[in-house]
Amino acid sequence: MTAIRRPAALRPGPVLGAAPDVTESADAYRAAGGYAGATGPDDLLAHLAASGLRGRGGAGFPAAVKLRAVRDAGPAAVVVANGEEGEPGSVKDRWLLRARPHLVLDGLAQAAAITGAARGYVYLSDPVAADRVRRALAEHPPALPVEVVAAPHTYVAGEETAVVRRIDGGPALPAAKPPRPFERGVGGAPTLVANVETLARIALTAARPGQRTRIARSTLVTLAAAGPGAAPPALLEVPYGVTLSDLAAEIGVPGPGGALMGGLFGGLVGAPALGLALDPDALAAAGTALGCGAVRFLPAGACPVAVAADAVAHLAAESARQCGVCVSGTAAVGGALAALTAGTARPGVLDDLERWSGGLRGRGACGLLDAAAGLAGSLLRAFPGPVRSHLAAPCPACAGRSAAQCAERLTVAVPEVTEPAGLPADDGRPRPPPYAAPHPRPGPSCTPRHPSPRTAPAEPSDPLSSALLHPHHQRGTP
Amino acid sequence: MKLLLDSTRCQGYGLCQEHAPELVELDEWGYAQVIDLAVPAGAEDTARACADSCPNSALRVER
């Protein structure tokens, strides 16, 4: 069970709010100063630029720069609240949509005002969140048409080009860039794809510009610990600058040996890095990343090789299998790490991992392959001793580890959020049918869920590709 | 000029590298890797021929 925690030593965070375990009603949101629209779009953009608010989806791009790029890219822009949280160790986006849908919708309306957008979307996979958002839309109809679009819950479905493809009726799979959505997105229009927490912070800034710095410099984090019997996970809102060790203590992990950072995106860090401040710039300077704010601590005795092996096995299983290099690369890295955990690795495996950690970066159409490469490289850098000892003898901590359960070990449960008393259980409005995934849902094991790129139907724009597969050029086909 | 690779389209045919070994290399699985996104001065025609050589239109040049 994931707890929602408010550290006693810290001021309550602006996003977590006063009652984080109950869905906020429109009345409650308005009573707290929401939907007031006191700040005009130009002023709001200036406040966001001054506060330096960063996007909370993972890349940490400055929100004001992205808003301005969409505004300047042309008329009839589209805004998307992206609540599809593919990182298995993160729960904050789904919690936010379940608990504070009005805060997100207010932020979406503010973003629309800044960019001149005429329509908006809320993009998500969590059925509970979808229900709360639809109710919120009925409770307080927005100024612009807003549609809820359901996506499959996969690692890549929340990637911004996957979001655009899905809203346009295609599969929720990444596309090659350029163009980026801000240039050409939904229906060809300039499109802002903004993480829901980013939008929440935009709405808070509009309501309380005097607190813009505090709003921009605090963040939701999902904390967990690796290993059986480890401390239960927790969702918190903390100011930038708290140290990673403080956060570990907050969930009851004393003296951790390291951490898996930024979901699967920031790679592994060792014990010396735990004195680092939780701050996007400080973490980037240290070669890791805040990403979506999910941190999995390694308690004393937890094996970093096993954690890396789980993470890459999950990425390999979640590869959208569109890029040959991603299929081959994630399988190679995952295979090498699995061999290390099993005590069956060849001596050359460390050279292979080193080479892949550099050579696979930037090679896929999306960041999934980069995450796998980063995990390999960060494991070698942060834990050279434990890695080498896995070559010499099987690791006791890895013994009995079932590779089939990597996803379960990485997944954090979304905190439960109850509905406020007094709302009808069902208002009788018709609901769209639940999203039917085009691919079979994954079982508990880490087997690929997407069809191989070689057997997938050719893109409509590419009638020739299958006709052009001539055999002598098929080396590398998995 | 830039030489851009769409990794979702690269099938590892390797024809691009035969046309322009100075612009593209193949990795250990046979997939193409553009050596330098910015095409060196004087190599523009090679880059265009390289892009045209890909049977799956995975490569394109952009000004």
Ligand code: SF4
């Ligand atoms: S890099 Fe991997 S996950 Fe990303 S689009 Fe390519 S195949 Fe899919």
Ligand code: SF4
């Ligand atoms: S010719 Fe095209 S498909 Fe073949 S390796 Fe080059 S880019 Fe890839």
